[in-house]
Amino acid sequence: MEGDDPYLPPEIIRNILKRLPVKHLIRLQCVCKDWKYLLKLPSFIEEHLHHSTHQNPSILVDGLSPTDILQLYLLDTEMQLLEVHSASLIDLLRDATIVDSSNGLLCVRLSCSSHPILLWNPAMRRVRVVAKATNCFEDKYYKLGFGFCSIVNDYKILRISASNAQDWQGEVYSVKTGLWKKVECGTFDGVSIWCSSVVANGNIFWFGFKPNGESRVHLLVSYNLALEVFTLIPSPISFLKPIDLLLSRLTVYENKLAILSHYTIDFESSVIDLWVMEEETGTSDERWDWTKKYSISHPCWLVPRTIWRNNLVCYLDIVAFRRISANDGKNIVLVNLTTNEFKIVVIHKCGIGYPVLNYVESLVPVENDYTEEL
Template sequence: MEQPHDYYERKRMPLTVTINTPKRPLSSTVTQSQPQPFLSDELIREILLRLPPRSLLRLRRVCNSWKTLISSSQFAKDHLQHSTAADPSLSRPRVAYHHYCHHGFGDFSLRSLFENPSKPTEVVLFVERRNYMVIGSCNGLLCLLYYVAGINNYVRLWNPCTGLLTTPSVVRGEFFSVRGFGYDHVNDKYKLAVIVNHMEDHTTRIYTFCRNPSNRAIQGIPFSSIKGDRKGVFVPGTATLNWVYQHDTLEYLVLSLDLVKETFSEFSLPLSDPDDETFIFPHLCVLRNCLAYCFNHEKTHWFVWVMKEYGVPKSWTKLAIIPCLPCLPDYPFLPRLSHYHLRPLYIWGNNILVAVVSTSEIVLYNLDNGSFEFPKPTPSVGLWVFIYHESLVSPDLPSSSSQIQLIKH
C-alpha cells in the first residue's frame, strides 16, 4: 500500500543539536516559524502537464493525490493535447512496425534516429502467440488485428507506453485492404472503418470501440477506385479518415470519411491531371499534423504537398521535391526510389523520414541541402510502418489480463 508523501518525515527521529554558546532571548518578531512553500493543485497540474508520459507513470508513486490526477482520463486528454500541439517532443514520437510473416512487431525512438542516424537504433521487440498486424495508430494507441481460421478477425487497442491492452472485439468476414483507424473527438470514441466480404457481400462497416461495441454498415466505399496503399489516413483534430480515389472522370480526389457523422465527402488534390499518366503511386500521409499528398512524377522525382487548412484545396502547398536515386554502390540494399512507393512518415527539423514501401528500408532526406542518409535500425524495419506518440490515453474499455511479451535487445 502506498504511503503519503510525508510518511518518512513523520517516522524520522528528531535531531538534537547542542550549541555551547550563551542563550539569547528570541526577538518577538520570530516567535512563530515561517510558513513552508506551498504549490497549489492548479500549479502542480500545470507542471505535470509539461512532463513526458513515462516520467508521469513513475510520478504516480509520489502520493495518492498525484496518482489520482495522473490516472484520470481528463488529465490524459489534456496532456495529449498539450504535448502534440504545444510541444510535440514531450510525446516521445516513436516508429512502430510489423512483418506479415513474423509473430511480432517492434518500435524504436524517432529522436535517436534523427540525431544519430549512423548509429544502430535500439529496437524494442514484442512477440505474442497471435500474429498481430498493426493497422493504424491514433493518440498513442495502436489498433491491432489478427485472424482466426481465415473466417473471423479480432481487433484490439494497445497503448505501448502504459501497457493497456483491451480485450479482443470480433469483426466477422474477410478483410479487404481498404481500412482505417481514427478518433471521433465529439463522441470520445475510437473507430475502425473497413470493407469486409461476408458471404460474398461486400460492405463498408464502422466498428466503434466502447463498453457496448457497435458494428454498423454505412455508405459504401468505392473499393475498386481506391488508389495507393488503401490505408485510411487519420488527420488529428479533424475526425476524418482519408483515401485517394479515382473519380469516374479519372481525376484523383481525396475521399474523406467524417467519423462523427459517418458520411463521405470529397475534395481535389494538387496536380491531378486525368490526362497526365506521369503521376503514379499517389497516396496520402500526415506531416506536421496536416494531410499530405505524395506521388511520383515521371519516375524522376517524388512530389510532397501538405494541406495547411484541412478540406480547403487552395491551401495545398508544395513541401518537397525528392529526386529518385539510382542504385548506389555504397548502398546495394537500397532499390531505385523510382521503382517503389515512397511514404513520408515524419518531419524533424529540416529532415523528412520516408519509408520505401515493399522493402525494409527507411531514408532521411534533408529539405535544406537535398542530401540523403540511410539509417539502419536493427533489426530492419518491417513492411508497414506507423508513427505514434507516447500518451497516457486509456479508453474506457475492458482490459485483458494477458500481456504482450516484451523482448528488449
C-alpha cells in the same frame, strides 16, 4: 522558509508531471492518492498529450521480425532508436500489422484470430481486445481505418468490405461505447480502395479508383468520423502518372491532407513532390485545391512514407544503401524539407512495405482487458 514543511503548489506539481514520460507517471501513481487520481483525470491526460505531441513526437517503425511477430521501434526527437517492449504480447502480435496510430493508441490488425482487432497503448503496456464485428461479411480483404474524432471525443474504427466494388458494406466501432454499428456506404459505381488509410481533420482517407474502359479513374475516398458519411474527392492525378501512384503516399502536413508523389528519373535516382490539399468548400460546388509545397530530388531511390517534424521520412533502397554502408538492412532516411539535409537511421531488416507512423506517448486509456506488469 526555514522550519516550514517543503511545499509545492498543486499547479506546479501538475505542470511538472505533465512533462514526464508515461512509464515514470505510472510508477508515480504509488506516491499518493492525489497523484493517482490526478493521472487519471481526462483534463490531465489531455494536458500530457498536448505537451507530448508538441515536445516529444516520435515515429514508429516496423522492424520486420523474422518470426512474423510484430517488432516495433521508436525514433525520438533525440534521434535515439528504442525498441517497443512487447514481450508479454508475443502470442497476440504474431502475424499482426498496424492499421494506424492516434494519440498514443495503436489499432492492430491480426491475421488469424476470432477477434482480429486490438487497441494497444504501448507506453502504458495495455491492450483492449475489440469486440467481434456484428456484420457477417467475411471478406479477408476488408479495409480498416482508425482515428480520433474531436467533435464527439471518441476514437473510431471503420471496417469496409472491399471485395465487391458494386456493393460496399461497412461498420464503425466506437471506443467510447464499445459497440459496432452499420454505416451507410452508398453507391460508388465500381469504386475500389487501396493503400493504407490516413486521418486528417476528422476524416479517414484512402486512394481509390474505378474502371473507365481500358483505363482507371483515380480519386480519393473520404469518411467523416463525426457525420459518419462517405465522400468521393477528385484526386489530383493531373500531376501523378498512374505508375507513380504505386509508390505515392497519403500523409498529413500541417494538419492538412497531403500526397507524397514519387517518380524515378532512372534506376538510381528519384523525385518526391509534396502536394497539400489547401481548401475544401461544401454544397454543390465542392472544390479541392492542391498546392505543391516541396520537390526533393536525390541521387538514390527513396520510397516516401510520412512527414515527421518537418522531415520527409523515406525508405532507402537496399542497393543504394549498400554503396554507403556495410549493413544489409533496409533503412530509414530523413530529408529535412527546409534544408534538404539527408540523414540515415539504421533499422536492421526494416521492410519497405511496412508502416512508418507518427506516434506520441500518452495516458489515453484503452479500457483494457489485459494489463502487462511493469
